[in-house]
Amino acid sequence: MNGSGPATRTLIVAVVVTAIGAFAVTALLINIFQREQESKHTFFRVVELNDRIDDPAVWGKNFPFQYDAYLRTVDQVRTRYGGSEAIPRTPTNVDPRSVVAQSKLEADPRLKTIWAGYAFARDFREDRGHAYMLDDQTYTERQIAVKQPGTCLQCHASVYTAMMDLGNGDVLKGFEKMNGLPYADARKLVKHPVSCIDCHAPDTMQLRITRPAFIEGIRALKARDGIENYDVNTMATRQELRAFVCAQCHVEYYFKGTEKRLTFPWANGLHADDILAYYEATQFKDWVHADTGAPLLKAQHPEFEMWSQGIHARSGVACADCHMPYKREGGMKISDHHVRSPLLNINRACQTCHKWPEAELKARVEMIQDRTFELRNRAMDALVALIADLKAARETGASSEQLARAQAFHRQGQFLFDFVEAENSTGFHAPQEAARILGQAIDLVRQGQLSLRGR
Amino acid sequence: MPFRSALLVWLLALSMGLTVGVGLYTFVYARGASYLTDDPKACVNCHVMRNEYDGWVKASHRQAAVCNDCHTPDGIVPKYASKAYNGFLHSVAFTSGHVPDAIQLKPYTRAITDHACLKCHADIVEALRVERGQELSCLRCHRNVGHQ
Numbered sequence: 273m274n275g276s277g278p279a280t281r282t283l284i285v286a287v288v289v290t291a292i293g294a295f296a297v298t299a300l301l302i303n304i305f306q307r308e309q310e311s312k313h314t315f316f317r318v319v320e321l322n323d324r325i326d327d328p329a330v331w332g333k334n335f336p337f338q339y340d341a342y343l344r345t346v347d348q349v350r351t352r353y354g355g356s357e358a359i360p361r362t363p364t365n366v367d368p369r370s371v372v373a374q375s376k377l378e379a380d381p382r383l384k385t386i387w388a389g390y391a392f393a394r395d396f397r398e399d400r401g402h403a404y405m406l407d408d409q410t411y412t413e414r415q416i417a418v419k420q421p422g423t424c425l426q427c428h429a430s431v432y433t434a435m436m437d438l439g440n441g442d443v444l445k446g447f448e449k450m451n452g453l454p455y456a457d458a459r460k461l462v463k464h465p466v467s468c469i470d471c472h473a474p475d476t477m478q479l480r481i482t483r484p485a486f487i488e489g490i491r492a493l494k495a496r497d498g499i500e501n502y503d504v505n506t507m508a509t510r511q512e513l514r515a516f517v518c519a520q521c522h523v524e525y526y527f528k529g530t531e532k533r534l535t536f537p538w539a540n541g542l543h544a545d546d547i548l549a550y551y552e553a554t555q556f557k558d559w560v561h562a563d564t565g566a567p568l569l570k571a572q573h574p575e576f577e578m579w580s581q582g583i584h585a586r587s588g589v590a591c592a593d594c595h596m597p598y599k600r601e602g603g604m605k606i607s608d609h610h611v612r613s614p615l616l617n618i619n620r621a622c623q624t625c626h627k628w629p630e631a632e633l634k635a636r637v638e639m640i641q642d643r644t645f646e647l648r649n650r651a652m653d654a655l656v657a658l659i660a661d662l663k664a665a666r667e668t669g670a671s672s673e674q675l676a677r678a679q680a681f682h683r684q685g686q687f688l689f690d691f692v693e694a695e696n697s698t699g700f701h702a703p704q705e706a707a708r709i710l711g712q713a714i715d716l717v718r719q720g721q722l723s724l725r726g727r
Numbered sequence: 728m729p730f731r732s733a734l735l736v737w738l739l740a741l742s743m744g745l746t747v748g749v750g751l752y753t754f755v756y757a758r759g760a761s762y763l764t765d766d767p768k769a770c771v772n773c774h775v776m777r778n779e780y781d782g783w784v785k786a787s788h789r790q791a792a793v794c795n796d797c798h799t800p801d802g803i804v805p806k807y808a809s810k811a812y813n814g815f816l817h818s819v820a821f822t823s824g825h826v827p828d829a830i831q832l833k834p835y836t837r838a839i840t841d842h843a844c845l846k847c848h849a850d851i852v853e854a855l856r857v858e859r860g861q862e863l864s865c866l867r868c869h870r871n872v873g874h875q
Contacts, residue, residue: 279732284735290739290745294749298749301753301757304756305756307821311773597828598828600774600828623827627870
């Protein structure tokens, strides 16, 4: 009687332990089963897409993983030189935004001197994720400073369906009509920031170019290389398109003529000096500097052009490889539609090719950026000094030839400096090219100062 | 009391039997036996190494070496000890879902792979091998031969 007590207890413990074991093994079995299932799951078509649906939520029903990631471009995260901080502001009737990015003008007031007389000296903020592109353009104070044309929307909204509607199915006609509209009128025709349809064909999901300015720009560039009548949508490879779709907007551009046609100045090539030569030949100017009277050029985010000069482009690495790297969702391999800085995603963005620790890779990038930033600061100091000299020379009645010579140096130096300043990689996309351009800019600006001293 | 004891023994027998049964089924369903072989397909039972497998299929060493030739040490005991240890870590990682998209060698698995080159190429690199301090790493330059 007394002996059966412990034996019973031992048996009960044994049953409990076995039960826990059985519980764990069954949980493992179910987990393995689920992993097997997710590797089979691929794609369910729940809506029919067509060429007139610009609402990304509709596309997202068929592609929920891509859509979820796309929605995350609302994130505001800083890197050392880029990224945005969420700065709270009090909404007004004119500008209902309650959060904006930090002001670059406040961070470095030299920019106000450099861009004096231009709308950028009034409001210029760090750029935020794709999700904000339309709001940030609609409400920037630059809209108040200058009457903007509908052309601006080419890169701040999903305009493909709007162009199709305006042109009755002819994108090129719609493009021309939209360029001619005042911004406020054109703004009413669009609803979304960049959307699925801007890069993807609705029937096959293949990448495609929807922006006429890129089609014309790349045609001019290829013609220079001896390829006549280049048609990007039939002649580009898939890997080329993984950079070209981004280059529909992340490029230097200007509004040509009174019809304000969006134009990429690539007929002489993609180097900063090629583009400057193009502008010198066409005598285009963005604005006249308030202090120096020089007809100046403002460079705009030439990421594609800068990347083209770098080692990654030469190795066939496209924008999407680092900014939208492949990731696993269950058993599926998809490209990450949360477009962002590779520095926030080093494992997928860099370590697929570069088998080094994350800290080492980040240090390499930041070393390049530190060096570029130092050169950029030197170029800015030089520019500010030239502006002061030119202003003084005008006030003390220097001869018009002397002024014209210095203004020409100001124009060239300003554009080359801005080419690196406006480019969103602080030199990383092509380190030596960025340094070469800044070196050239500093030299031109100092030559401008010397020319005023009568040498 | 004998009746109660007998009942408990039966209950224990039943629960142990069930556990062993479910365990065996799980082993078979998860293709557990395949992990004891050298078949590269075993490494893509789960999809984490799909890219590496696809790369190996197209790489130069496909004709000469399978995964285990380069990723396990020589000798039957070290080999299966390494398989057991890494296999356990891999199952934990995959079950918990904590796997980076670009998977990486740990220092000791890298050492195994570095050393594995010598299984075939020892004669060729004999003159290159520096015994003083750190040995030269084959992988530092030749990391693409197995898969990329």
